[in-house]
Amino acid sequence: MSTTEIKVPVGPQHPALKEPENFTFTVEGETIVKADVRVGYAHKGIEKLMESKTYIQNIPLVERICGICNTAHTICYTQNIEYLYDKPIPRRAEYLRVVAEELNRIHSHLLWLGVVGHEVGFETLFMYVWRDREVVLDLIETLTGNRVSMAFTTVGGTRRDITPEIEHKMRKGMDILEERTKYYRRTVPADPTILARAKGVGILTAQEAIQLCAVGPFRRASTIKEDVRSDDSYAAHDDVPFNVVTYDTCDFFGRMMVRIDETLESINMVRYCLDHMPKGPIRMRLPNTPPVAEAVSKVEAPRGEDIHYVRSNGTDKPARYKVRAPTSANLAPLLQTMTSRGKYDVYIADIPVLIAGIDPCMCCMDRSVRFVDPSKGKTWVWTMDQLKKYSKRM
Amino acid sequence: MSTKPEEFITNEMKAFLGENLIEVRIPRSRRIYLTVKIDDYKRAAKHLVESTGLTHISTITAADAGKDVDVMTLLFGRGVEVMLKAAVPKTAPKIPTLTDLVPGVTFYEREVHDLFGVVFEGHPNLDRFMLPEDWPEGVYPLRKEYKVARLKGPREVD
Amino acid sequence: MKGSPRHADVLLVTGPVNKQIKDRIIRIYEQMAEPKFVVSVGNCCNSAGVYRGAYNVYNGLDTVIPVDAYVYGCPPKPENILQAVAALQAKIKGG
Numbered sequence: 001m002s003t004t005e006i007k008v009p010v011g012p013q014h015p016a017l018k019e020p021e022n023f024t025f026t027v028e029g030e031t032i033v034k035a036d037v038r039v040g041y042a043h044k045g046i047e048k049l050m051e052s053k054t055y056i057q058n059i060p061l062v063e064r065i066c067g068i069c070n071t072a073h074t075i076c077y078t079q080n081i082e083y084l085y086d087k088p089i090p091r092r093a094e095y096l097r098v099v100a101e102e103l104n105r106i107h108s109h110l111l112w113l114g115v116v117g118h119e120v121g122f123e124t125l126f127m128y129v130w131r132d133r134e135v136v137l138d139l140i141e142t143l144t145g146n147r148v149s150m151a152f153t154t155v156g157g158t159r160r161d162i163t164p165e166i167e168h169k170m171r172k173g174m175d176i177l178e179e180r181t182k183y184y185r186r187t188v189p190a191d192p193t194i195l196a197r198a199k200g201v202g203i204l205t206a207q208e209a210i211q212l213c214a215v216g217p218f219r220r221a222s223t224i225k226e227d228v229r230s231d232d233s234y235a236a237h238d239d240v241p242f243n244v245v246t247y248d249t250c251d252f253f254g255r256m257m258v259r260i261d262e263t264l265e266s267i268n269m270v271r272y273c274l275d276h277m278p279k280g281p282i283r284m285r286l287p288n289t290p291p292v293a294e295a296v297s298k299v300e301a302p303r304g305e306d307i308h309y310v311r312s313n314g315t316d317k318p319a320r321y322k323v324r325a326p327t328s329a330n331l332a333p334l335l336q337t338m339t340s341r342g343k344y345d346v347y348i349a350d351i352p353v354l355i356a357g358i359d360p361c362m363c364c365m366d367r368s369v370r371f372v373d374p375s376k377g378k379t380w381v382w383t384m385d386q387l388k389k390y391s392k393r394m
Numbered sequence: 395m396s397t398k399p400e401e402f403i404t405n406e407m408k409a410f411l412g413e414n415l416i417e418v419r420i421p422r423s424r425r426i427y428l429t430v431k432i433d434d435y436k437r438a439a440k441h442l443v444e445s446t447g448l449t450h451i452s453t454i455t456a457a458d459a460g461k462d463v464d465v466m467t468l469l470f471g472r473g474v475e476v477m478l479k480a481a482v483p484k485t486a487p488k489i490p491t492l493t494d495l496v497p498g499v500t501f502y503e504r505e506v507h508d509l510f511g512v513v514f515e516g517h518p519n520l521d522r523f524m525l526p527e528d529w530p531e532g533v534y535p536l537r538k539e540y541k542v543a544r545l546k547g548p549r550e551v552d
Numbered sequence: 553m554k555g556s557p558r559h560a561d562v563l564l565v566t567g568p569v570n571k572q573i574k575d576r577i578i579r580i581y582e583q584m585a586e587p588k589f590v591v592s593v594g595n596c597c598n599s600a601g602v603y604r605g606a607y608n609v610y611n612g613l614d615t616v617i618p619v620d621a622y623v624y625g626c627p628p629k630p631e632n633i634l635q636a637v638a639a640l641q642a643k644i645k646g647g
Contacts, residue, residue, distance in 0.1 A: 040524045044570060045607035047509075048535055048542065052605065061602045067627065083422065148627055213451055213498030226450075231473050232424055296425060296468060296475055298452070307452045307468060307475075320536075324453035324502075332498045526571040526608065535607055542607035545571065547615025548578075 024370040025338070025348070032346045035338040037331055050321045054288065055081050055155060058321070063149050065323055068111065070149050071104035072301030073308075073323065079234060080297035080308045081155045084290035091278045093157030094236040099170075099273045100143070100152045101235070101299070102266040106177060107136045108302035109259040109266075112359050113184065116256060119356050120197045121392045125188070132180045139173045142166055157283030167274050178267045185260050189253070198253040202337040202354045203344050205250055214333040215326050216304020217262065218358050220246045221254030228300035240272050252357045259359075288316045301326050303359050330358040349391040352384070399472040400426055403446055410441050426476045435480040436490040439467060442478065443495055447471040451492070454502035456510045458538040463510050465489050467499075482512055484537070491517040509536040562589045562640065568596035568603050569610045581617045589644065591636060592619045595626040602626070 026034035046065060050058050062077040063070045075097050082089055110133045117125030137147045143166055144150040152158055162170070188194055204214065209222040219226060227244040229237040245261040247254035290312045298307045304326035313319040337354050340346045346354070351369070369387055372379045382390070397405075400420055407428055408415055417429040430438050442448040448471030457464045462481040469476045482489050491514040493500050503514040504523035511534040514520065522529070535542050561584050569577065581590070592613045595601030603609040613619055620643070623636040 038523065040522075040526060040572060043524045043526070043572070044568060044603050044609050045535065045542070046603070049603065049606040064602050064626070086422065147629065210449055211497050213496065232470075232475065293421070294427065294477075295421070296477060298475065305452060305470075309453075309455055309457075309466065309468070309477075311457055320457040322453070322455040322457075324455070328501065328505075329453070329498070331501055528571070544605070545608065545610050547569075547574070547610045547612075549617070550611065550615040 035335040054316045069301045076299040083295035092280045096158045097235040105302045109263045202252040212333040215329045217258040222250045223248045429479045487512045566593040570608045589620045591621045593623045
């Protein structure tokens with residue numbers, strides 16, 4: 001294909017463009033003293049829509065709540081419906097779900113690491129990691145037929161199985177990914193560019209993490225040893241051993257290292273599942289209409305605790321379905337990491353990295369941000385691109 | 395003395411609330427459902443968070459229950475997820491905020507306010523959080539009575 | 553007859569179109585100079601996809617602005633996107 005330039009005009013910044021910015025920062029010079037957030041760019045009305053679809057029809061919808069965390073949401077959902085029936089699913093299906101889930105986690109964490117490289121201007125890291133990411137995408141496609149949205153799990157079990165050929169490819173893939181991740185484990189924490197932007201940046205103390213209900217790697221990088229897979233085991237996690245990774249630096253560096261180490265843990269978990277895969281069916285059929293009941297399901301998505309609530313009313317459609325994705329939980333603590341307090345200063349230049357620190361699952365992260373400087377009587381709006389350019393110059 | 399955590403928490407709340415505990419259910423391991431009146435909601439939550447070890451609030455959500463809206467707070471601790479439920483009448487949908495107890499719930503309460511119209515008394519800022527700016531006031535999309543109109547684009551052909 | 557391909561501008565849109573985005577998209581489209589082309593990428597943009605019926609999502613980008621090419625997929629594979637761009641280039645060259 002010949003190279004032809006394709007321009008995508010996005011229009012000039014216009015004060016008349018009355019779109020609400022997601023973030024508003026009150027600043028004094030370079031220092032941020034207060035941070036506020038509005039969500040809503042991505043609001044679709046999914047929960048209401050779910051009430052008009054059957055439990056099975058809702059599976060592809062739930063899978064698309066988050067493009068990256070798709071497997072976590074789907075497992076959380078199908079599990080929730082299974083809790084309504086109060087029937088255990090085949091053990092093999094539980095192991096298969098763990099394989100899918102951990103592949104999803106490896107994908108998510110590697111994608112994130114590449115994004116971090118991009119955010120700090122370390123383009124080589126971004127390119128390398130996203131090349132390695134193709135390995136896990138290929139494995140996901142081999143297992144499920146799709147590179148991203150797996151469509152793998154269903155109510156009562158999984159839809160597809162692992163054949164010996166798939167298992168062989170998966171083991172080879174795990175070897176490659178382990179070698180690459182160990183390489184990043186060595187090189188990334190030694191890189192001066194990254195250290196300058198990561199060490200001591202975005203402090204969230206353990207006490208703040210608890211009070212503000214942080215979840216996932218964000219929480220674990222503030223010393224707290226909690227993970228849904230060990231605290232509230234689901235699927236085959238009661239059998240599959242792993243280490244809950246914590247760091248005590250309470251900063252962005254810690255969040256990065258937690259995710260790298262978790263990737264290595266996930267690789268071992270996939271291997272364990274392949275070694276110990278139980279024989280038997282992968283799915284049990286359940287009636288279309290669950291009993292009248294309520295259920296609460298939790299999984300550890302790559303971004304943290306994902307919790308769902310369901311209320312059934314004796315029909316084949318849910319009376320109420322609530323999804324609390326992990327990023328929602330991390331908004332309040334994120335704002336805290338962006339607020340100067342005590343001896344801890346946060347600067348405008350830190351913003352892109354801090355937002356990346358929670359691994360946000362919001363498609364609205366590329367919008368504008370608003371700044372207010374009361375002492376100077378100034379207020380201005382930047383696009384994320386402008387902000388990133390500014391941060392890289394600092 | 396090794397009591398299972400579900401038993402420990404249930405006994406703790408039975409002792410604390412006495413007859414005011416309307417209902418207790420343990421549907422499966424690591425899940426407890428508690429139902430209380432609005433008047434006991436705040437102190438029950440406080441007791442769970444400060445004295446029973448359930449320091450993490452996973453979320454606060456709601457469901458339409460006909461004349462009422464059920465407000466459900468999900469707390470986690472001791473390896474157990476506890477759902478604390480209180481019904482608020484649609485005619486006067488008010489319940490105390492928990493933001494002074496656990497600041498991290500601020501956005502959860504705002505979401506329930508947007509979607510169900512429940513007012514969390516004492517919340518510092520119940521401004522619109524996720525609905526579009528021009529969404530009509532008083533229309534709470536997740537209440538059953540509202541069949542929300544489908545969006546029609548300007549170029550849409552019928 | 554269209555102008556030279558060198559001056560063609562293409563707007564690629566992905567994701568479901570909701571209320572918050574709609575006005576912005578219309579304004580961007582109106583600011584583009586002719587000749588201009590719009591590519592709708594992904595099922596959500598084509599038709600609302602899984603979100604069809606949700607109270608905050610339009611039934612597709614083409615209910616808001618005119619669309620010249622549709623890339624199917626949920627999510628679309630990279631090959632699909634490249635194919636659409638190539639097809640659009642051919643269409644532009646063909647006049």
